[in-house]
Amino acid sequence: MSSRRGVGLSAFQNRSSLSTSYASHGASIRSEHLTSLQTQLSVFRSLLHNFAIQHADTIKSNPTFRAEFARMCNAIGVDPLAGSNVRGKGGGAKGIGSLWAKVLGGDVNDFYFELAVRVVELCRASRGENGGLLGVDECKESVKRGKAIGGGMDVSDDDILRAVKSLKPLGSGFSIVNVGSKQMIRSIPKxxxxxxxxxxxxxxxxxxxxxxxxxxxxxxxxxxxxxxxxxxxxxxxxxxxxxxxxxxxxxxxxxxxxxx
Amino acid sequence: MPPTTDFTFPTYHQSYPPFYTLQPNHQTLTSQLRKWSRLIQRYARHHSLFKLSLPATIDSPLFKNVSLKKRLSLQDATKVLDWMCTDEGGRRAEKIVEGGGGGGGGGGAGVYWIWWKRPEEWGEEIVGWVERTGQKGVVLTLYELTAGEGSRGEEFWGMDGEVLRRALAGLVRKGRAQVFGGEGEEGVKFF
Missing domain, CATH: 1.10.10.10 (Winged helix-like DNA-binding domain superfamily/Winged helix DNA-binding domain)
Incomplete structure (x- = not known):
């Protein structure tokens, strides 16, 4: 490719060939990029897959670990909760959606849904005495000491918040409100x-x-x-x-x- | 069961002053009455109490918190116990009309049965023990049942005679037991 500035008619031809070659080069770079990204993504996916399989038990039993895991998922734009219901959010995340369903869906999802059920129970049971405003802290303690079927669950604040969030599609009116420095679960829409x-x-x-x-x-x-x-x-x-x-x-x- | 440890009061009984004021809001009050009811039943069970007489126990740690300097007033305690007598309160108490015996409601002295187990539940408990120990069809004296060596350690051991009679009467009505003999030396047979 010549960098010499052409003169006369040939300059037009030169310029158009120049721009096509730029374009083709650009396309090849882009496709290279894409393949490398795809490789990265598939490597990442399989790593995540392995990680999830290896640590499924820890994810379920250790609240700190679970919170970190959820944070990681959040950071890379994967919602473990949405994973199993929504089959792939957009083309790119298709594989990941089914991955969650397969690997974690059964475990992590059920964990949050089970927790959500307990949260709802606690809110209902305590509504008479607290007017439908239950502190996340108190809720957590009660879940830990819980007498519900299956005994107490070791959970973190983050888990509770997530569980409440998972209730959203039900239109149940459960939400998190901040009162002062405290986060509270509001179970009465007021x-x-x-x-x-x-x-x-x-x-x-x-x-x-x-x-x-x-x-x-x-x-x-x-x-x-x-x-x-x-x-x-x-x-x-x-x-x-x-x-x-x-x-x-x-x-x-x-x-x-x-x-x- | 004889109390082996001190009764542990729930935290709100220990450190939440408004628990000793019956709440003006109906919804809150209902949940508060429920808590008092459960507490009274647990307390009675722990101490194997079958009756609670109001003016007498109003100064006990159940109704009076010395460190918090709060107490449930006699009037409010009466309200709690009266609520326990209602269907809404699960009929976990029953006012004893003067002259002893059962019969709900009415005026009279402030003495209440506290049904941490209702007579019919006591009946089941006794039947369960009789079956477990293979004494169906055997005649047992009432004394044996509640004071004998065989039933020591059972929850009905040492129970109030009147409650026992009512529990057995319930079983007799259902045709599951038969009571013989006169006052003081009654025997009972389970089928």
Whole structure:
């Protein structure tokens, strides 16, 4: 290929041949790239396959390991939960979709679905005392000590979050909300307003609140504090202690003792 | 079973003050009553208590938490026990009308049967033991049943005489047992 700048008519021919050869070269580079990517992908797939087979037991039994594994899947854009239901997300991930179904689908998926069932059970059982707002922490502890069929399961926060997420397609209204620094599972589709959230947050930090504490710390008028508290009481989101000098309002989180 | 260890109260009984105030919200209250009911039954079972009399036990650790400085008031404790008597409460308690004997409801003294096992459940328990030990068709005295060496260690060992009589009466009605003899020296035969 000549780099000499042509003059006259031949220059046109030269230029067009130049651009075709550029194009063909580009295409060959691209296809090379593609094959190498495909090889990489297939190598990776088989490695992942091996890894999953080798560590299936650990994935099921060790919460830390499972969380790391889930994080890894997340990072490479594979959803272990979606894997077995959705047959291949898009052309490229086709093989991976069925891989999950074959290798992990039975195990990892069932694990999360089973966990989700327990979470739903716990939410339902405790709804009376916590108004449908169950802390992820408390939920985790209860699952660990669980008396449900099959005994306790060793799970991490991450597992619980994932399990709740897996309920989404059911349209069940289960979701994760942040109240203060705490993550909670909401099993009743109800929005907390800003005042209610700040009261729940204060309770988390202080253990309990009274109307005058709200007035002093948040600068609220008495009527405002009282209204918020009344709403929270009506939604079973707080419990009242009338035996204190001033009415104290407590979070029901401590009531979550499924031992009895 | 004789208590071998101290009764362990649940954490909310130990450290959650609002547990001692009956909650104004109905939904919350229901779940609270259920918790109290379960606690009372577990407590009674642990201590082999069959009756609970209210003014007398209101100061016991069951209703009063000294370290928390909280207590279930007499009025609220009555509410809990009355709730336990209802169908909603699973009829896990029964008010004893003055003059002893059964019969639910009515006024009178605040003495309650606590049915951590109901009489019919006690009946099953006894029948189970009789079958396990191959004593079907054998005449046993009531004393043997609840105080004899053979049944030592069973949960019905040392049980209240009145509860025993009611349990057996239930079995007699179903034709699964027969009671003979007069007051004080009754015998029973299981089929």
């Amino acid at each position: 929005e907390l307003n800003k005042d209610q959230s700040s009261v729940l947050e204060a309770i988390q930090i202080l253990g309990y609140v009274t109307c005058s504490m709200l007035e002093d710390n948040l600068g609220w008028e008495h009527a405002r504090a009282e209204t918020v508290i009344k709403d929270l009481l009506a939604d079973s989101l707080v419990w009242v202690d009338l035996q204190a000098p001033e009415k104290e309002y407590w979070s029901p989180a401590l009531m979550n003792d499924f031992e009895d």
